[in-house]
Amino acid sequence: xxxxxxxxxxxxxxxxxxxxxxxxxxxxxxxxxxxxxxxxxxxxxxxxxxxxxxxxxxxxxxxxxxxxxxxxxxxxxxxxxxxxxxxxxxxxxxxxxxxxxxxxxxxxxxxxxxxxxxxxxxxxxxxxxxxxxxxxxxxxxxxxxxxxxxxxxxxxxxxxxxxxxxxxxxxxxxxxxxxxxxxxxxxxxxxxx
Amino acid sequence: xxxxxxxxxxxxxxxxxxxxxxxxxxxxxxxxxxxxxxxxxxxxxxxxxxxxxxxxxxxxxxxxxxxxxxxxxxxxxxxxxxxxxxxxxxxxxxxxxxxxxxxxxxxxxxxxxxxxxxxxxxxxxxxxxxxxxxxxxxxxxxxxxxxxxxxxxxxxxxxxxxxxxxxxxxxxxxxxxxxxxxxxxxxxxxxxxxxxxxxxxxxxxxxxxxxxxxxxxxxxxxxxxxxxxxxxx
Amino acid sequence: xxxxxxxxxxxxxxxxxxxxxxxxxxxxxxxxxxxxxxxxxxxxxxxxxxxxxxxxxxxxxxxxxxxxxxxxxxxxxxxxxxxxxxxxxxxxxxxxxxxxxxxxxxxxxxxxxxxxxxxxxxxxxxxxxxxxxxxxxxxxxxxxxxxxxxxxxxxxxxxxxxxxxxxxxxxxxxxxxxxxxxxxxxxxxxxxxxxxxxxxxxxxxxxxxxxxxxxxx
Numbered sequence: 177x178x179x180x181x182x183x184x185x186x187x188x189x190x191x192x193x194x195x196x197x198x199x200x201x202x203x204x205x206x207x208x209x210x211x212x213x214x215x216x217x218x219x220x221x222x223x224x225x226x227x228x229x230x231x232x233x234x235x236x237x238x239x240x241x242x243x244x245x246x247x248x249x250x251x252x253x254x255x256x257x258x259x260x261x262x263x264x265x266x267x268x269x270x271x272x273x274x275x276x277x278x279x280x281x282x283x284x285x286x287x288x289x290x291x292x293x294x295x296x297x298x299x300x301x302x303x304x305x306x307x308x309x310x311x312x313x314x315x316x317x318x319x320x321x322x323x324x325x326x327x328x329x330x331x332x333x334x335x336x337x338x339x340x341x342x343x344x345x346x347x348x349x350x351x352x353x354x355x356x357x358x359x360x361x362x363x364x365x366x367x368x369x
Numbered sequence: 370x371x372x373x374x375x376x377x378x379x380x381x382x383x384x385x386x387x388x389x390x391x392x393x394x395x396x397x398x399x400x401x402x403x404x405x406x407x408x409x410x411x412x413x414x415x416x417x418x419x420x421x422x423x424x425x426x427x428x429x430x431x432x433x434x435x436x437x438x439x440x441x442x443x444x445x446x447x448x449x450x451x452x453x454x455x456x457x458x459x460x461x462x463x464x465x466x467x468x469x470x471x472x473x474x475x476x477x478x479x480x481x482x483x484x485x486x487x488x489x490x491x492x493x494x495x496x497x498x499x500x501x502x503x504x505x506x507x508x509x510x511x512x513x514x515x516x517x518x519x520x521x522x523x524x525x526x527x528x529x530x531x532x533x534x535x536x537x538x539x540x541x542x543x544x545x546x547x548x549x550x551x552x553x554x555x556x557x558x559x560x561x562x563x564x565x566x567x568x569x570x571x572x573x574x575x576x577x578x579x580x581x582x583x584x585x586x587x588x589x590x591x592x593x594x595x596x597x598x599x600x601x602x
Numbered sequence: 603x604x605x606x607x608x609x610x611x612x613x614x615x616x617x618x619x620x621x622x623x624x625x626x627x628x629x630x631x632x633x634x635x636x637x638x639x640x641x642x643x644x645x646x647x648x649x650x651x652x653x654x655x656x657x658x659x660x661x662x663x664x665x666x667x668x669x670x671x672x673x674x675x676x677x678x679x680x681x682x683x684x685x686x687x688x689x690x691x692x693x694x695x696x697x698x699x700x701x702x703x704x705x706x707x708x709x710x711x712x713x714x715x716x717x718x719x720x721x722x723x724x725x726x727x728x729x730x731x732x733x734x735x736x737x738x739x740x741x742x743x744x745x746x747x748x749x750x751x752x753x754x755x756x757x758x759x760x761x762x763x764x765x766x767x768x769x770x771x772x773x774x775x776x777x778x779x780x781x782x783x784x785x786x787x788x789x790x791x792x793x794x795x796x797x798x799x800x801x802x803x804x805x806x807x808x809x810x811x812x813x814x815x816x817x818x819x
Contacts, residue, residue, distance in 0.1 A: 184484050193488060198783045200636035207629075234571070237629070245724045248412040251710050252404070252684040259680075291633040291714040298707040303489070336652065343802055348794040355787030362782065365486050393671045400666070400678050404685035411689045414697040422699045510703065514778065 182312045185305070189316030191364040195292045195355055196324040202292030207350050208323060216329035217322065224318025227296055229265055230258045231314035234297035235307065254297050292321060327357060431465050431478040434495035434505030438467035438475050444598065446590065452597040464587065467495070468599045474599050476504060479587050483579025486571045488512040490521075496536065496579060498586060498595055501582065502560070506531035511572075518572035526554070527566050527573060535560035536584050543589050549581035611736055618740030624717045625748035625790075626797045631717030635749055636786045638708050641695065642765050645753025646699055646726035651694065651709060653742030655686045656718050659736065663726040670727075680713070687713045717745060720741045733813070755789050756780045 180188075195201045204320045205219060237253055296317050300310050331353050340349060432438040444464050445455035455463060465478040476497040482489055490513065495505035508522045521527060539546045547561040551574045557564035563577035591598070609617075624630045635652065639645040659682050663670075670678045691709045695702045704708070712718070721741055726734040757763060760780030762770045779785050 180484065180489065188484075188488065198637075200633055200783065200786065201711070203633045203636070245783060248408050248688060248692075249405070249642045251713060252408075252681065255680055255684050259677075291711055294714050295707065295711055298710050302707055318786075343799050344795065346794075346798070348791045348798060351787050351791035357746050358744065358784035358787055360635060360780070362784065393674045396666075396670045396678060397674055397681075399669070400681050404681050407685055408688050411692050415692040418696040419692070419699075422696070426699050514782070517778065 177179060180303075180305075182308060185309050185312045186316040186319075187364075187367050189246040189313050190320035190323070191361065192367060194320040194358075194361055195295065195317050196321055196322055197354065197361050199265055199295065201295040202290050202321060205290060206328065206354070207347060213326065213329045220318070220322025220325045221260065223290065223292065223321050224315065226262055226265065227293060227314045227318045227321075228311065230261050230293050231300060231310050232307075233257050233261050234300065235305075235310045238301050250301070254294060258293055258297065292317070324357065328353065331357075384460045417546065427465070430493050430507055430509065431467050433507045434478050434493055435467040435476045435497075436505065437469050439470045440472075441465050441467045441478070450590065451594050452591075461484070464591070474498070477591055477598065478505075478586075479583060480509070481579050481583035483575055484528045484580065485511060485575040486513055486569075490575060490579065492574070492576065492579065494531065494583075496584070497600075500533065501535065501537045503531055503534040503536055503584065506580075513569070513572045520566050520569045521572050523577055524566050524569075526564065530557070530563050533560060533568065534580070536588050537561075538589060538592060542592060545581075545585050545588065549577055549584060551577035559587075603714055611733070613738040614733055615740040618737065618742070618744040619747065620744070622741075622745040623797075624741055624747055625745060626793055629794070631715045631745065632721060632790065633711075633714070633716075635708075635715070635745075636790065637754070637783070638705050639749055639752040639756060639789075640760065641757040642750060642753040644701075644704050645749045645756075647694070648705060648708065649742075649746030649749040651678045651690045651705075651737075652712050652715060652718070652749075654690055654748055655683060655715075655769045656721060656742045657738040658686045658744075659718060659722055660726040660734040660738035661731060664729060664731045667727050675727065676719075676723070679719060679727075683718055683722070684713050717741065717756045751793060752786070752789050755792075756785050760785055773792055 193199065196203065197207050201225070205223075234254055234257065237257055238250065241247055241250055241253060242356070264279075296314060300313055304310075305313055326352070332350070335349070335353075344352075420574065428441060431441045440509050443455045443463050444452040447453050452464070462481075467475045467478060469475050476495045476499075478493055478495050480493050482491045484490075488511075490508065491510040493509050494503050494506050496502075497504045506528065511519065511522070513519045513521065534549065535547065536549070537546045538544070545561075547559065550560075550562055551565055552562045554565050554567045555572070556562075563573065563580070565573040565577075618624065622628060623634075625632060631652075635645075635648055638648045659679070662682050663679060666678075687710060690712070691702075694705065694709060721738060724738045729737070754764065757765075758769060759777045760782075762768060762774045762776045777785075780789065
């Protein structure tokens with residue numbers, strides 16, 4: 177069990193070890209959806225929401241697997257549960273709040289196989305977080321993902337207007353930007369001390 | 370990750386004209402059984418090897434922090450405060466006693482963790498009841514900045530702190546007489562102070578803090594039940 | 603995606619190495635791999651683990667391709683891939699705990715590597731076992747090669763060593779940033795740049811065959 181205080185868990189997941197900029201998780205939506213600011217924000221919120229739900233599911237599932245002594249099925253169980261959770265969440269939102277569904281809807285299926293979601297579930301298991309820590313960890317990771325996505329979208333919207341050589345355009349340019357963002361996020365290291 | 374519609378296709382659709390539900394059912398159950406069997410086989414085959422690797426790594430770490438150790442034994446603290454012999458992989462707070470060739474208690478290796486510069490740092494340190502001091506230290510896991518923060522694992526001046534870091538208890542025996550405190554490089558004056566590393570201040574400070582917290586917790590408990598560890602052979 | 607039946611077995615193998623290199627050309631499957639490309643050894647191990655999973659899942663998917671109905675194919679593929687990833691995880695733990703510690707949860711994350719699911723869906727489900735093996739070997743080696751290029755560059759500049767061997771005299775000040783996450787982004791971006799430059803140059807040469815080459819665009 178871990179006895180990390182909640183605020184360091186949050187700062188750690190959100191800023192110091194940002195999932196995108198320090199662990200390279202969720203790069204695909206990061207490179208794909210970060211073109212426009214408005215979309216990026218919504219996508220981030222959807223990810224945060226799914227992270228929270230699947231993190232709690234993974235916590236319960238892990239406890240159940242340990243109880244029956246079947247830890248070796250963890251990965252398969254996580255993948256299956258995350259995929260079906262997203263599906264359930266999607267149906268639930270559709271029923272309860274059509275407005276929210278309209279806002280998040282298209283992004284939800286996109287998230288199903290996002291590495292960041294599975295990464296979150298695996299990391300929290302490795303760190304031995306409890307219920308409160310998992311909740312905060314998921315919120316922090318989601319907030320960090322949103323932050324990275326929104327910052328990136330802002331940068332890319334500006335770059336649309338500038339004249340960039342054909343060779344650099346595309347993935348290479350985005351990765352350079354991500355590298356610069358990652359450098360600036362290094363400044364947050366040490367906050368959790 | 371490219372999107373692939375995972376779950377919709379995993380359930381039999383209400384109207385599935387081409388392959389029958391039976392075919393889908395057969396495929397999923399068949400693959401599930403095959404996969405489960407494969408995993409269990411590999412798990413059972415590798416289990417003894419992994420357990421041996423783990424035990425060896427732990428032994429090596431214990432004898433690194435308690436030099437001269439020949440054998441070790443895990444102990445877990447009971448609700449009444451006494452220590453009982455435990456399995457190495459026992460749940461709860463486990464400490465490891467190390468003995469020399471004659472079965473004499475050399476010291477107790479304790480695991481501690483705390484927040485570093487980048488992420489949680491996990492260390493193992495050796496406590497010697499005879500010398501009332503921490504006599505060895507080893508980093509088990511850290512993600513500190515390479516070239517800067519990771520000096521906590523290699524810097525000879527810093528590691529010299531843990532050749533004899535004073536952890537004498539106060540007269541009541543319920544906490545440390547002097548808390549382990551951090552000092553900037555070159556400003557260490559007392560045996561309970563940790564001399565930091567320039568350029569890795571936060572990481573070395575974190576080590577001092579986590580050792581202090583862990584020692585303040587464990588040393589009084591160990592001293593109160595020291596005889597539990599000495600009965601050997 | 604390439605399903606051309608007329609391709610020779612050699613071409614099937616070679617395409618993944620260079621022309622359709624999964625990382626440098628298709629920009630696929632970096633998410634779980636970049637984080638552990640900070641040394642040549644880590645990168646190579648991660649690459650080989652991915653190669654193993656890719657190869658095994660391609661074989662199984664291809665041999666079961668008539669047995670799996672279309673509707674449940676993705677779920678089946680994920681199940682198969684997750685199985686082999688779990689197996690690799692235990693094998694690495696048995697081989698070296700230190701390596702397992704260095705790679706950490708990123709081994710399990712191979713399961714969401716788009717490359718593997720992509721090959722299962724786009725190639726192995728439609729081709730014979732033999733071709734699927736060649737495809738997996740080619741793509742997998744291409745992935746290993748790419749990851750190794752990243753890891754080697756990052757280790758040489760970031761730590762001044764190669765597979766742990768010191769390369770430079772003592773005066774060398776390592777570029778720590780190359781080992782940090784940002785270095786991963788920069789190194790990958792630089793490799794992508796090189797590849798797109800090569801591609802553009804080739805296209806320009808082909809287009810302006812009459813004129814002497816030299817244009818970059």
